Amino acid sequence: MARVTLQTIADQVGVSRMTVSNAFSRPDQLSPTLRDKILAVASELGYVGPDPAARALARGTTGAVGVLLTESLRDAFNDEVATTFLGAIAEELTPTGLGLTLLTATDREDVVPARDVAMDGAMVYSCDPSSSAVDWLIRRRLPLVFIDQVPADGIPSVNVDDRPGARAAAQHLVDLGHRRIAVVTSGVRGAHGLLPVGAVIPGGATDEGAAVIDGYVAQQRILGWLDALAPAGITPPVVRLAHGRPEDGYDGARIILAQDPRPTAVLCFSDAIAQGVVQAAYDLGLRVPEDLSVVGFDDSPLAARMRPPLTTVRQDVLAKGRAAAAALTRAIAEARAGAAPTPDQVLVPADLIVRESTAPPA
Missing domain, CATH: 3.40.50.2300 (Response regulator)
Incomplete structure (x- = not known):
């Protein structure tokens, strides 16, 4: 079968090649009747339009x-x-x-x-x-x-505006009377693990060779949590996760809830992590919120579906x-x-x- 081109259609309709091109790319240049006729002939001949690569090259854009x-x-x-x-x-x-x-x-x-x-x-x-x-x-x-x-x-x-949002979440727990508050966060790099006291976290002390909190968002949220926790004299144990899936939150919660004394509240990097934390608490025989308060971040659709519905920080x-x-x-x-x-x-x-x-x- 011969290749159908703009010129093929132009010869069939009896117009110029440019007129056919305008029918596809600049329809305002043609009358509706003429454009409909050109498109009908193009359809009959099996022509679907100008080659996208060629058109991008001519325009200097990719779309x-x-x-x-x-x-x-x-x-x-x-x-x-x-x-x-x-x-x-x-x-x-x-x-x-x-x-x-x-x-x-x-x-x-x-x-x-x-x-x-x-x-x-x-x-x-x-x-x-x-x-x-x-x-x-x-x-x-x-x-x-x-x-x-x-x-x-x-x-x-x-x-x-992560930092003020995280600050409000931590202050909410402080105002409720919690003093044993833990953090389960996510980083760009690194494996699951409990950060040592004095680990390199924004606003905290440093310990040579300690793990770091990676990622701008994680850093801003840590800063916000510490803004409220530090004045209350609270130094939270922090678990950093390599990823932010619910199963990662579950693993992080098993680490954090093994601490003695056990935290009474957990601040989570995301709602997905919070879901895993809640599930781990249930599997350990803990009640939420009676034995453990949990706060997420994002206010994703998941937050309202959870049981109990999740306290969280909403980002639009x-x-x-x-x-x-x-x-x-x-x-x-x-x-x-x-x-x-x-x-x-x-x-x-x-x-x-x-x-x-x-x-x-x-």
Whole structure:
């Protein structure tokens, strides 16, 4: 079968090749009747439209933006916060015609999505800033937006106001009368483990060779918790998890609840971790909140489904996604116009939501 081209359709309709091209890419240049006739002939001949690669080359754009994730795509799709965030971005981008491409960081030299995938711009979402993938995006001079990252000069950023939110969560437990309060958090790197007293954590003392709390979000939340705990004279035992899945929270809780004396309350990096903590408490014969108060972070749909419903800190994930998409489309437009990026730093509020998983200590 002969290959159908724009010229084939033009010859069939009796118009110029440019007129046929306009029917697909600039429909406002044609009358509705003529455009409908061209599209009908194209359909009859089996022509689906201009080649996307050729069109991108002609325009100098790809029509795609990347979202760089440190975690695997499987973990991202199992995380309700991440899927809600990505959905908000996709919805905001729909009117612009831009599509979403998910990128994962990789150590392989032959496959480097951040280096090799064609895109008009990218979002860096809660990634290790030392990752080579982040470095590749910067070196490519792509329009960028950082989300849940340390703000960088000249790059727009969108963050949650994690520190005040975490402070409110810890203060809630202090006000209830808790003094044995533990922390189960998540880091970018490292295995499960109880951090030694004096470990390198923001706002805390240091111990040479001790583990560190990795990741900007984890650091901000630790700072917020300590803002409320330190004035009350509370030094919390801290368990750091390599990942943030419920099963990781379960493992972390088994470590923290083995402490003597056992904590009466636990502050969790996320609702997913809190779910694992609650399950571990039940398996140990503890009641929530009578024997153990648990506080999450995010206010994901999971928080309200849990039994008891989870006290948590709400971040507006939809607003964060919309803000990230708007910042990137603006950065792309500025780059096309040859203008310097507007390095706005958006801060999404974080508010304490008190439910039934917290109570005064027995």
